[in-house]
Amino acid sequence: MDRAERLAMTELCDGLADLRAECLHHPAEVRRLFARIEVEARARRPIVALLAELVGSDGSPAARGVAGGLPGFGAGRAHEERFGCPDGACDRDVRPLPAGPVPRCQVTGARMKRR
Amino acid sequence: MGGFFQELAKKLAERWVALLLVPGALVVVGALLGARLGHAHALDWTAAARHVSDAVTWFGRRSGGAQAAVVAGVLGAAAAVGLVVQAVAGVTRRVFLGEWPVRPLARWRTRRRRSRWLRLVARRHELEAVRPRGEPEQRAVDAAAARVNALAPAEPGRPTWMGDRVHALESAARDRSGLDLTFAWPRLWLVLPETARTEITAAHAAFAAGVAVASWAWPPVVLGVLWWPALPVGLVVGLAGWARSRAAIADLTALAEAAVDLHGRDLGAALGVVEEGAAGPLTPEEGDAITALVRKGR
Numbered sequence: 261m262d263r264a265e266r267l268a269m270t271e272l273c274d275g276l277a278d279l280r281a282e283c284l285h286h287p288a289e290v291r292r293l294f295a296r297i298e299v300e301a302r303a304r305r306p307i308v309a310l311l312a313e314l315v316g317s318d319g320s321p322a323a324r325g326v327a328g329g330l331p332g333f334g335a336g337r338a339h340e341e342r343f344g345c346p347d348g349a350c351d352r353d354v355r356p357l358p359a360g361p362v363p364r365c366q367v368t369g370a371r372m373k374r375r
Numbered sequence: 376m377g378g379f380f381q382e383l384a385k386k387l388a389e390r391w392v393a394l395l396l397v398p399g400a401l402v403v404v405g406a407l408l409g410a411r412l413g414h415a416h417a418l419d420w421t422a423a424a425r426h427v428s429d430a431v432t433w434f435g436r437r438s439g440g441a442q443a444a445v446v447a448g449v450l451g452a453a454a455a456v457g458l459v460v461q462a463v464a465g466v467t468r469r470v471f472l473g474e475w476p477v478r479p480l481a482r483w484r485t486r487r488r489r490s491r492w493l494r495l496v497a498r499r500h501e502l503e504a505v506r507p508r509g510e511p512e513q514r515a516v517d518a519a520a521a522r523v524n525a526l527a528p529a530e531p532g533r534p535t536w537m538g539d540r541v542h543a544l545e546s547a548a549r550d551r552s553g554l555d556l557t558f559a560w561p562r563l564w565l566v567l568p569e570t571a572r573t574e575i576t577a578a579h580a581a582f583a584a585g586v587a588v589a590s591w592a593w594p595p596v597v598l599g600v601l602w603w604p605a606l607p608v609g610l611v612v613g614l615a616g617w618a619r620s621r622a623a624i625a626d627l628t629a630l631a632e633a634a635v636d637l638h639g640r641d642l643g644a645a646l647g648v649v650e651e652g653a654a655g656p657l658t659p660e661e662g663d664a665i666t667a668l669v670r671k672g673r
Contacts, residue, residue: 287394287587288583289580289583289584292576292580325622325626326574326578326626326629326630327622327625327626327628327629328625334517334521335517335518335520335521335524336517336521337513337517338499338503338516338517338519338520338521339520340503340516355500357496357529357530358496358520358523358524358528358529359528359529359543359546359547359550359551360529360530360546360550361550362550362551362659371659371660
């Protein structure tokens with residue numbers, strides 16, 4: 261454990277009871293974050309970053325935007341998914357709905373294979 | 376407490392004041408002023424200034440004890456407004472996620488979203504059939520796919536954009552991985568690594584925070600019945616919360632789908648459904664077996 265972590269752990273241990281009492285008056289997000297800090301501290305894992313989050317956050321964490329990739333990313337190349345006969349017995353070719361159910365062979369009921 | 380933690384406790388106290396007390400106090404003051412002005416003199420600044428001046432004069436003439444009681448009353452009312460807003464966050468959440476009590480309206484909106492999505496998919500398929508395909512044609516296909524995904528990442532099943540994000544997560548997990556997430560999610564959560572859980576928890580907290588902001592739109596909207604200038608204030612607050620919630624639910628569902636893709640097999644291994652050491656996302660057959668185990672005939 262590095263010196264900063266050790267110092268933070270010392271301070272946390274020293275003021276834990278008062279901090280617990282203080283956190284009871286705060287929104288659920290703050291209480292959850294504090295509970296996580298306690299779990300990490302008990303497991304002797306780093307807590308400095310979490311404490312920084314507790315001090316720096318306003319209790320209303322912002323979305324990180326991971327859904328759209330990095331800033332400036334485009335929509336990407338369309339994936340043209342096609343499915344064929346599960347055992348290659350015919351040339352049936354099916355274009356399913358995006359993220360929709362995998363089409364099935366009408367004869368055997370087996371799921372078709374992605375081409 | 377040490378200096379660092381004294382500062383931390385102070386910051387937490389300041390945050391509570393900023394998040395609940397200040398907006399609550401603004402609502403209380405707005406309600407008192409709005410009730411005096413009404414719709415007839417809604418923007419009469421002279422009358423507003425006179426009312427404020429009268430209130431200050433009245434307050435100044437009270438005894439120390441009476442002043443303390445008035446301040447305590449206003450703070451209590453502000454805190455009560457904050458608590459009420461917290462309580463109605465569930466309503467805001469249901470509105471955003473499309474769990475509407477008015478079923479015919481929800482069905483109508485869902486139908487409209489579904490038919491628009493299917494039209495966009497059909498247009499995409501038309502563009503994909505164009506031959507030969509050069510760079511401009513490919514760009515047109517990419518743009519068409521982006522329009523489909525922007526409306527919903529899978530066939531819509533809810534009346535709202537946010538609701539369809541969650542619906543797409545459920546339906547893609549069921550249709551492509553065989554997983555019924557309603558039952559499988561708690562088990563998956565227990566086998567996820569700490570980093571994945573941290574990211575998903577953060578995205579969930581961001582969504583809750585967006586909903587909390589949007590919930591502050593309710594008091595001004597109700598106050599708008601008495602005093603119309605409160606309505607645009609409510610609209611702006613609601614829009615801000617809605618935009619934050621949209622961004623957060625997009626993150627939350629993207630991360631949850633990633634967790635299913637990356638760790639679904641760990642769940643299968645833990646349940647003894649898939650072979651230890653095998654790699655890749657769950658197959659629908661493996662997911663079906665997991666679903667059968669976790670649903671237990673329910």
